[in-house]
Amino acid sequence: MKSFKYTINGNVYKVHINSVVEDIAEVEVNGTPYKVKMEKPAKKQVVTIKRPAQAPTTASGEPVVARPVAAASQGSVKSPLPGVILDVKCKVGDTVKRGQTIIVLEAMKMENSINADRNGVIKEIKVNKGDSVLENADLVVIG
Helix, strand or coil: CEEEEEEECCEEEEEEEEEEECCEEEEEECCEEEEEECCCCCCCCCCCCCCCCCCCECCCCCECCCCCCCCCCCCEEECCCCEEEEEECCCCCCEECCCCEEEEEEECCEEEEEECCCCEEEEEECCCCCCEECCCCEEEEEC
16 A cells, blocks of 8 residues: 655664554554554544524514513603612602602612603602512603
């Protein structure tokens, strides 16, 4: 098959590879036959990086599957984060101005003033002092 010439520590070796069957090679080194068991090379590991699939979109670029929209009241003021209602500073029928504090919400161990986002009259108060609310929960309705 193949012949090679090696020099190891000043000694010359003529190596002839006669045959290779699976992991056994029949070789001659300087005329002396040997059966050599070869180690199989380590298998290459193929690493596949999975990337999140991109959401399908319409021709206009809008997602095909949209997040469900919660039924919200018209003119409602929503909770910006989950927390506990510490104080309700208005009552139904009160006239409020934009920026006026209407609810005090404790979230992440801090008191947060929730302000009216428009001028109007309080139509409905959807929470009470001590209530736990989730993010985007309706707090009051301003009409």
